[in-house]
Amino acid sequence: MATSHDARVLVAVSDQTPSDYGADVVGALEASLNATVLSKRGSVATEYLRELGPTLDCVVVVSDRTVCVENLASVADEVPLLVYGDEVPAVPVDEVIATDGGTDLLARRVAARIERERERNALTEANAKLSALNAYTRELTGCQSIEEVSDTVVSAVTNALGHGRCVLALREGDEFYPYGHTLSDEPEIRLSVEEGVVGRTYRTGETQIVDDYATDPDFTRDIDGLRSVVSVPVGEAGVLQVSSNREAAFDRQDAEFVEIVASHAKEALARLQREADLRVERDRLHYFFEGIKSPAVYVESTDGSEPVLTEVNTAYEALFGTDAVGRPVSEAFPTESERELFGLEAPDEVVHRRITRESSEGPKDLVIGMVPVPITGVERSAFGLYAADVVFP
Incomplete structure (x- = not known):
């Protein structure tokens, strides 16, 4: 008793x-x-x-x-x-x-x-921590760089959870680098994915609670003030670790709080990577447009709604203008064939149609080819190519 x-x-x-x-x-x-x-x-x-x-x-x-x-x-x-x-x-x-x-x-x-009373106090404390975490998780959704994510994660762990020793280690090649941390000693140290508790966490994809780091099978080196660790994977990006100078300082509830932070960090980092990939693809699209002599358009839908005319090249601008850029397909194109080719019910394969369309040079008989393309983070996207005497297969 x-x-x-x-x-x-x-x-x-x-x-x-x-x-x-x-x-x-x-x-x-x-x-x-x-x-x-x-x-x-x-x-x-x-x-x-x-x-x-x-x-x-x-x-x-x-x-x-x-x-x-x-x-x-x-x-x-x-x-x-x-x-x-x-x-x-x-x-x-x-x-x-x-x-x-x-x-x-x-x-x-x-x-x-x-x-x-202790159970009640523990529940009160847990609720207070969750409330504090909400502010930081909302902030994570708006972070625009890895550095912002790292700073917000460290703030959440140190302020909302009350843990002073924190490291967000992100993978660079076959090593981990401490992007965000509160350590005053050895902040630039790197470990491979095969080393230490951090490597074990990443390889297994499972949270590790270490009561005595000195006796852990993946002990790598003596670190002043480090006795116990809770180590949580952050998806494919890296590992979030919190440590203490007390033995057996962390329990399952502590780990669950750190997992909440890690989960939101994972989503924020994945979003940044998707945006970076999308920027690369959009840059390629820009260069693609610049290299085409015939009129060309690009339409996309990011959320399953009606696609929008997002971009046109110089040749299209000269022939048809740019007033329709940024408008939905149903408003951006004057012919029924174009609206069908670029709309929500458009085919999933390359299709061409003959159209007659008013231009700066008067009515023009054209062949339009619609080419659906997969782009990261976009629900539906397609190129449209216009030509006077070419039939697209």
Whole structure:
């Protein structure tokens, strides 16, 4: 029935009781709870509770005197207040334990109360951490660079979760580099994907909770102030690690909080990579347009809605102008054939149609070819090529 070894219980008795009154209660609690049990009398107990209440897990009043209970209740705040006596006090308390149940019953009730309070406090703390994390996860969705992601991740771990030693190690080739960290020593050190706890985390894709780094099978080197580690994969991008100078400092709940941060970091980094890939493809599209002598267009839909005329080349601009750029296909093209070829119901293969369309040079008979192309991050995209005397296969 032992409580946590760091539990602290105050036994309070009134000034009017004999000096050894309550000693049996103190002895019983010390023997049963494996906790620090303090004994204070009268006004000293009240003042102690007023000043150091947050350090206590429970207060046991061994007195039926109304004034003693009232004084303690007035300063107890959220500290559980139990009365060991045979009369119900006039002021509200958390529980009254009759003396005929003996000190064994009292010890069990105190232990149960401490455990309930700690569970409640743990839940409150967890909710507070989740609320704090929400602000950082929203911020991650707007990060525009890897450096911004790294800084936000480190801030989330150190501020929202309260962990001071943090490293976001991202993979570069076959090595990890600490992009974001709070380490003052060896910030530039690199490890391969085959080394250390970081390598094991990345290779297995599973969270690692290390209670004693010095005895871990993947121990690599002595690091001052590092005893325990929680190491979480960040997808294919890298690993997020939090460490402590205390042994067995992290439990599964700590790991789950770090996993939340890592999950949002993974999405933010993946988004940045998709945007980078899309920029490369769009750059290629620009060069492609510049090299074509015939009129050409590009249409796309990023979310499954009607495609939009996104870009035209110089030849198209000279013949038809640019007023329609940025408008949906149904408004951007004057002929039914073009609207069909570039719309939502367009074929998934290369198709050509003959059209007649007004231009800066008057009506023109043209052949238009629609070429669907896959582009990263785009739901539907296609090129359109216009020619006067070429039939597209």
